[in-house]
Amino acid sequence: MAGSTFGKQFKITTWGESHGAGVGVVIDGCPAGLSLSSEDIQLYLNRRKPGQSRFTTPRKEDDAVEILSGVFEGKTTGTPISLVVYNCNQKSKDYSEIAACYRPGHADYTFDAKYGFRDYRGGGRSSGRETIGRVAAGAVAAKILKELGINLTAYTKSIGDISISTLDLAEIANNALYMPDADAAAKASAYLDTCMQEHDSSGGVIECIIDGMPAGIGEPVFDKLDADLAKAIFSIGAVKGFEIGDGFLTSFAKGSENNDAFFYDENGNVCKKTNHAGGILGGMSDGAPIVLRAAVKPTPSIFKAQQTVNRSGENITLEIKGRHDPVIVPRAVVVVESMAALVLVDALMENMSSRLEHMIEFYNS
Template sequence: MAGSSYGTIFKITTWGESHGAGLGVVIDGCPAGLSLTEEDIQIYLNRRKPGQSRFATPRKEDDAVEILSGVFEGKTTGTPISLLVRNKNQKSADYSEIASYYRPGHADYGFDMKYGFRDYRGGGRSSGRETIGRVAAGAIAAKLLGELGIHFLTYTQSIGDISVDPSRFDPDEISKNTLYMPDANAADKAQEYLDQCLENKNSSGGTIECIVTGLPAGIGDPVFEKLDANLAKAMFSIGAVKGFEIGDGFAAAKATGLANNDAFSIDSNGQIVKKTNHSGGTLGGISDGSPLLMRVAVKPTPSIAAPQQTVNKSMEEIDISIKGRHDPIIAPRAVVVVEAMAALTIVDLLFTNMTARLDSVKEFYKPSRS
């Protein structure tokens, strides 16, 4: 199976299945000398692990990470970093009956058509648990970016038709509710809405916003390797993502040029800045020094207990009610996945950018003087 690797210089390869022995990732291209412990990675994994609330799958997993290589005496060595998370609470019997039919909204049919075979236990490689490797690697990427003063603020922006009110936006609130919403009032309303979804054996979609600050101007390329194009690929590689916007996104289609263009000015420090940020921090595929703003649409959880129509392998139309342990909403647990994929993309583009200018190469390799 191709397609399990991502990145050019800072490159990751994820591996494992939802109900296999474990999942993990190999990271190649991480510089030597970064302080790194299992605790640094675990903080990120704890944000996506199951069983955190009644709105997440009750599957009980510690998702404890083990560093198998690439770190010595608390620092990265420059060699490949291998990370492992063991599965400990699989209940494969919950999925035995779906081997004979195709679940609506899932990749079952596509897998059979592509490979002639599929791991039906929780979706195999198409399961949300595959993101464990991404999040573990993203934790390392985010720590690298932190060394450069680049930081992330990522949160659930909406659930169903309930959105965060900008006037009530409170970053400190994100970690205080299990839906990761920066608006306590919106979080309360969203919980009531999700309770109704559960009562109706249904699920909900949502949107996630990610804001990146401290990113310098000049990152990304003007044609196929645009910053926003790479971010779009990264976000669409997340299983449940169905839409991506940067800056004003689709709203730009309703704007005029005068309204959409961001005027440039000189700030009090003599630096070039934009007065607005409709572009979302990127122009022509290259970062412009403004905060990078992206938005991701996440579909409703397809595994629901309400009756649905499908087809089995005997070419019969049947009605099903999916059993097992499933999230009624994916978006809150995907917040950290979005952040991880953004961090991985930005680190790789930063490293690639180091050879864009000859003066930068000369500065790096200039002879030392005693």
């Protein structure tokens, strides 16, 4: 299977299936000397693991990470870092009834059309459990970025038609939905309770703000920073939409409204009075906070009867069983943050060769 590797300089390859022995990632290109422990990575994995609230699948997994290589005496060695999380609570029999049919909204049909074979146990490689490797690698990338003074903050912006109206970052960790608005979180929780009572699910929007990114990172043509971010975020299975800055709202604006005016601050730095561009101009960071959004579809595994087909050529009615999240958004918040971190580290590494003076300074210092 192609397509399991992401990145150029900071490269990751995820592996494993939802109901296999385990899932994990190999990171190639991490510089030597970074302080790294399993606890650093576990902090990120704990944000996406199941069973933490009534809005997540009851599948009980510790998602405990083990570092197999690339770290010695608490520091990265510059060699590939291999991370593994073993699956401990699979219930493959829950999926036996869908072995010969295609679940609406899932990759069952397209996987079968491509390979003529599929792992129906929880979706195999198409399962959300594949994101464990992304998050583990994202934790390492985020630690590199923190060393450079770059910080990422992702949160749930909306669930269904309920959107935040305040941005209290301290509130994000206080509710199961990772919303920076306590009132919106309470309303969204009530809405999700209704969805669950109706055997249905909900979608939502995740927003990520990146502070401290220097200007000039990214490329002006095909490898634009926003294009790379879009690919990274769209590679997350449930994401169906992506925006930078004002996004689709720019189509309703006039140039005089959408342009961000420049000015010099008291220290002589180039700044912007507004940030409609979301921190990226011409494919390169402009020094303002990078603001991106991901639209996440409703969980396709719902307990309502749905119409589908089987491999025998019959139209059938399917009632899905098993353990499923009524909403994907809260557990996907850290996945969006992690994928953005991977893109930024890769772009920063590529930028080191953009000027001769950078090479001279590095090798002659």
